[in-house]
Amino acid sequence: xxxxxxxxxxxxxxxxxxxxxxxxxxxxxxxxxxxxxxxxxxxxxxxxxxxxxxxxxxxxxxxxxxxxxxxxxxxxxxxxxxxxxxxxxxxxxxxxxxxxxxxxxxxxxxxxxxxxxxxxxxxxxxxxxxxxxxxxxxxxxxxxxxxxxxxxxxxxxxxxxxxxxxxxxxxxxxxxxxxxxxxxx
Numbered sequence: 001x002x003x004x005x006x007x008x009x010x011x012x013x014x015x016x017x018x019x020x021x022x023x024x025x026x027x028x029x030x031x032x033x034x035x036x037x038x039x040x041x042x043x044x045x046x047x048x049x050x051x052x053x054x055x056x057x058x059x060x061x062x063x064x065x066x067x068x069x070x071x072x073x074x075x076x077x078x079x080x081x082x083x084x085x086x087x088x089x090x091x092x093x094x095x096x097x098x099x100x101x102x103x104x105x106x107x108x109x110x111x112x113x114x115x116x117x118x119x120x121x122x123x124x125x126x127x128x129x130x131x132x133x134x135x136x137x138x139x140x141x142x143x144x145x146x147x148x149x150x151x152x153x154x155x156x157x158x159x160x161x162x163x164x165x166x167x168x169x170x171x172x173x174x175x176x177x178x179x180x181x182x183x184x185x
Contacts (some may be wrong), residue, residue: 001036002113005045012043018054026055029072030087033109038076048115048141049080049132061171062086062125065178066095066102067185080135081128081145082174097177098128100184118161120181134162142167149173155181 001172019040027035037052044051058075062084066073070089077085084095092106105126106112116122128148135148142148149168152158153176178184 001040002110004118005112009046011050012045013048015041015043016039016144022054022056023117026072026074028178029074030076030111031069031090034076034087042144043133044119044141044144044182048136050077050085051079051144054076058084061174065097065174065184067092067183078147078170079127079129080132080148082149082170082177084174085126090155095184096127097174097184098160100177100181101154102123102167102184121131126159130162131162131165137166138162139167142170146152153177153180162178 018038023035023038030038038055038124040052042054053076054073055076061074062068066084066086068086068088073086073088073093075084075086077144079085082097084097086093086128090107091104092109093102093111097104102128106116120129139148143171146167147170148165150158150160150164151166152162152164158164
């Protein structure tokens, strides 16, 4: 699968199987590598920073928070801050709900996982990884249905300080971000 990524961060933790029927519904819309990742189940990597999710459980949320360039846009992972990783138009799109922007971050899943997600420079520049260890130390690791949320939201006058983070329910938080700051395009 993603050898360097797994060698760097280890195998999936907090593992929960994705129902076979759910996987069959999306198989044709994903790269073989991402499908193989989903076959491992939902759970966390990178010591709880990156969480693989059941894409079907995020379908409605994606349409609420993000306006895709093409369809289908399938959420296969999210991070500890509620930012989403989508497979769309043969590419990986990073939907940054903190800064309400989206960005194409990879065209090949193996390059994305083995090179970018193991590069601390990429992680610190493009994601909220730089705040993760401090947030985890202060608040504990989020559960499968939680993330760290900035209170108040960055786009509503909040600042990106670890002291402003709380553990929140991920789907509700993303929905609130969308309602307060609008759909990310």
